[in-house]
Amino acid sequence: MQLSREALIRAYRQMKTIRLFEERLHDEIALGEIAGFTHLYAGQEACAVGVCEHLGPTDYIISTHRGHGHCIAKGCDVMAMMKEIYGSRDGLCKGKGGSMHIADMNVGMLGANGIVGAGAPIAVGAGITAKSNGTVSIAFSGDGACNQGTTFEAMNMAVVLKLPVIFVFENNHYSEHTGEAYAVGAESMTARSAAFGMKAIKANGIDFFSVYDAMRELIDYCKAGNGPASIELDCERFYGHFEGDPQRYRGPGELDRIREERDCLKTFRTRVTEAKLLEGAELDRVDVEVADLIDRAVGEAKLADRPTPQDVLQDVYISY
Amino acid sequence: MAIKMIRDVIRDTIDDEMARDDRLIMLGEDIVGGNGAPGGPEAIGGIWGTSGGLWAKYGADRVIDTPISESAIIGAAAGAALTGKRAIAEIMFADFIGVCMDQIWNQVAKFRYMFGGKTSCPLVIRMPYGAGFNAAPQHSQVIHQFVTAMPGLKVVMPSTPADAKGLLTQAIRDDDPVIFLEHKALYGVKGEVPDGDYIIPFGHARHVTQGDDITILATGMMVGFAENAAAQLAQDGIGCDILDLRTTSPLDEEAILDSVERTGRLLIVDEAPPRCSFATDLSALVAQKAFASLKAPIDMVTPPHSPVPFARELESAYLPSPDKIVASAVKLMSYRRG
Numbered sequence: 147m148q149l150s151r152e153a154l155i156r157a158y159r160q161m162k163t164i165r166l167f168e169e170r171l172h173d174e175i176a177l178g179e180i181a182g183f184t185h186l187y188a189g190q191e192a193c194a195v196g197v198c199e200h201l202g203p204t205d206y207i208i209s210t211h212r213g214h215g216h217c218i219a220k221g222c223d224v225m226a227m228m229k230e231i232y233g234s235r236d237g238l239c240k241g242k243g244g245s246m247h248i249a250d251m252n253v254g255m256l257g258a259n260g261i262v263g264a265g266a267p268i269a270v271g272a273g274i275t276a277k278s279n280g281t282v283s284i285a286f287s288g289d290g291a292c293n294q295g296t297t298f299e300a301m302n303m304a305v306v307l308k309l310p311v312i313f314v315f316e317n318n319h320y321s322e323h324t325g326e327a328y329a330v331g332a333e334s335m336t337a338r339s340a341a342f343g344m345k346a347i348k349a350n351g352i353d354f355f356s357v358y359d360a361m362r363e364l365i366d367y368c369k370a371g372n373g374p375a376s377i378e379l380d381c382e383r384f385y386g387h388f389e390g391d392p393q394r395y396r397g398p399g400e401l402d403r404i405r406e407e408r409d410c411l412k413t414f415r416t417r418v419t420e421a422k423l424l425e426g427a428e429l430d431r432v433d434v435e436v437a438d439l440i441d442r443a444v445g446e447a448k449l450a451d452r453p454t455p456q457d458v459l460q461d462v463y464i465s466y
Numbered sequence: 467m468a469i470k471m472i473r474d475v476i477r478d479t480i481d482d483e484m485a486r487d488d489r490l491i492m493l494g495e496d497i498v499g500g501n502g503a504p505g506g507p508e509a510i511g512g513i514w515g516t517s518g519g520l521w522a523k524y525g526a527d528r529v530i531d532t533p534i535s536e537s538a539i540i541g542a543a544a545g546a547a548l549t550g551k552r553a554i555a556e557i558m559f560a561d562f563i564g565v566c567m568d569q570i571w572n573q574v575a576k577f578r579y580m581f582g583g584k585t586s587c588p589l590v591i592r593m594p595y596g597a598g599f600n601a602a603p604q605h606s607q608v609i610h611q612f613v614t615a616m617p618g619l620k621v622v623m624p625s626t627p628a629d630a631k632g633l634l635t636q637a638i639r640d641d642d643p644v645i646f647l648e649h650k651a652l653y654g655v656k657g658e659v660p661d662g663d664y665i666i667p668f669g670h671a672r673h674v675t676q677g678d679d680i681t682i683l684a685t686g687m688m689v690g691f692a693e694n695a696a697a698q699l700a701q702d703g704i705g706c707d708i709l710d711l712r713t714t715s716p717l718d719e720e721a722i723l724d725s726v727e728r729t730g731r732l733l734i735v736d737e738a739p740p741r742c743s744f745a746t747d748l749s750a751l752v753a754q755k756a757f758a759s760l761k762a763p764i765d766m767v768t769p770p771h772s773p774v775p776f777a778r779e780l781e782s783a784y785l786p787s788p789d790k791i792v793a794s795a796v797k798l799m800s801y802r803r804g
Contacts (some may be wrong), residue, residue, distance in 0.1 A: 206549060230582075239582035247580040256548055257581060261572050267541020268573065274491065274542060275549035278527070283545070296568070299538035306533055461583030462617050464641045466669075466716050 196357025213258025263294025
């Protein structure tokens, strides 16, 4: 599918924003600036952006513990996200959720989620709403969550109820610290999805265009009332399961190799400049603008208001 | 006023609310029944008879028969409620909460808090519960003690047809998630039910009987047992002040403390086993806030620390009963300090 220059630049900007957001978090966490558990999305940018560039605010997504990329791709405010990760009361979730629970209903982002496999059932419910609105609901899951019973229940129920839900499995080949080759019992995740009775395809998760084109097909298919669909995206995780993970499970030279040969941002840049769709200088300008945005986000987050003990009891209930 | 059984009150209240608000949907196993079978659909209308006729009236997009998938039922109801619907999910037996606890505890209960107060999840999870049917360890339990301990959930336990209507109406219109517990043994209980819109706000106990000697706290099927015991005790001149707490979260602390300060004696009747339970929670509340009023130790009539047994003799021995309540009350009245 041919994208306009504006659409290409926008897609690149989204992917670059995710990359620099995560690289900066990696540095800040190493300096001890950020509390708690953080799971970085760097390496998988083409997946989130290739899916979400098709979606509007009334299409829904639900994410995982590795959720920053999905949040940015769906339109969550980057400044407010950074403040949330720093635990500020001005954060997107007022400092109550942190990295693993960023959500923004106004943009159809139903939350990152600290429980592996918990998102898919909730996406089925958003699919009930989507069906009545003519939109779609997307469940992002990994090759880890694809083995959870909750995911199986959700896939079956979406088929039974014929809902416009797309199960997006980002296969980064590691469920936490265990290889996909061990943990996924089926020979193919895609074949397993198909066995649930839904359309199931596979795309190249390090190629934005592969993801983007495949998703166009699936979204049209679901909106036409054909029921749910599934897509497996072959991708790479550039960092550990969580920040601080020594990654002893990686093979020799693996990280250098995937960063060199399987980087979705490099792939995108080469593709669009060789095809003369965009100039390298245009992309360089985006790089500078995004770097500035992330600098400002971190600067503001460090200075943002902290929550107070009185805030602990706010928002447990609407009324009690 | 009409005379109705609780099962019909539940069904009629859902019907009224579905007619009133077209955002409201309902999900559960066999709430329609017979789908995909020669005798269906609408072969069942809920195994407790609480959704008969609703599918025909509101259609399959609003009365949603599901596979046996409790996690997906709660998740789907929650996802719909997060995105602009209002939802009722039926878990056929409260015991099955174990299958979907993550969706209730880590998802539904926490959405609003962990998303910074910027969302609501108007969801009622209906769960038939309780012993008395020889249904054995996995189909007889109470679960209010678990869900009451979870911040973010409201927990409701009606014991009369009128309360079932007023509390279920409030639950469905409430913007917070509500666990609505229906005792299986009470479905057939008949009573007067107010006509028209009838709402009972949460956190207000019902004063069942007035008395000056012993405060009895109860919920669900235990309320009737307490009333039966109080009638026997009245013959011996012992006056019982029975409070049906109606909601365990929020809790009407004021009514409890007012009563105990007047009677000086507290007897808690609870269908949960006695460790880390609702009864121990109430006991701690009164010990902390009304200790000076107590003339005798707090007593609890509960099952023992055991699963619910199957055989008739064993289940009877397991459950609280009016006789056990009477025995406890007599013990409290005869207590003399060292």
